[in-house]
Amino acid sequence: MPSKFDAVLELQSDQISAFYERIRSFDFRAPLHHWKIDFYLETLAKRREVKFDVLRLRWKLWRSAYVASFRDQYERKEKPALRADAVAWLQSLENVQAQLRELSIRPDDVAQVMVYTPDQADEQSPGFDQEQVIEKDTRELLDFLSEVEGRIGSYLSRNWLPSVGSRGNRTDHFIRTFAEMSAIAWRSTITPELLRSRDRSDFVGIMGCTLDDLGYPRVGIQAGSDDWLYQRVGKYNIWK
Helix, strand or coil: CCCHHHHHHHHHCCCHHHHHHHHHCCCCCCCCCCCHHHHHHHHHHHHHCCCCCHHHHHHHHHHHHHHHHHHHHHHHHHHHHHHHHHHHHHHHHHHHHHHHHHCCCCHHHHHHHCCCCCCHHHHHCCCCCHHHHHHHHHHHHHHHHHHHHHHHHHHHHHCCCCCCCCHHHHHCHHHHHHHHHHHHHHHHHCCCCCCHHHHHHHHHHHHHHHHHHHCCCCCHHHCCCCHHHHHHHCCCCCCC
């Protein structure tokens, strides 16, 4: 059953393209104190008594969202189309394999009723026998088709299409990727570790401010609070 968060993501689908366009035109070169994230980072640095380049970190956060937007578009649009092609490909292979398994004929029986079109070398070959040639060709073709059927079976046994995850897993790619890359920015700028017990609130604050600056479409449970983000980020494998 879809969660409230999944429903929100569905509502955002009509707005997400415009949001990604804003990300790609985001003025990350704006002077200090131009964006909400600037003030948050300065306050964070004072409270934690840590020195870092606010503008540089702001750029890393923007870059994280930029990359995440491409990942999400791939997962939302391109990957489903590729998956549909893969499904059709595997189904075609299964159909071909089934047809090959049904192919059965006695080469000598075929040779008695079929006609062979000889080339000049065959006509000049002493002892040329049309039935023998047809029988030989048929046997070789059957052997080849049997090998092909076996190769298809081997391919299908080793290569498979994983099942699609839950609705939430399919639609959470932007926030997940943004969090994972923002965690890298945190570790390279603020502290080498990102601890769930110590850093979760500050990390969510950074993400929330960046999303607001970028114009992330907050709807439903996301409006007016970062509680949804706090809960969501807590589930990711980004913490020590």
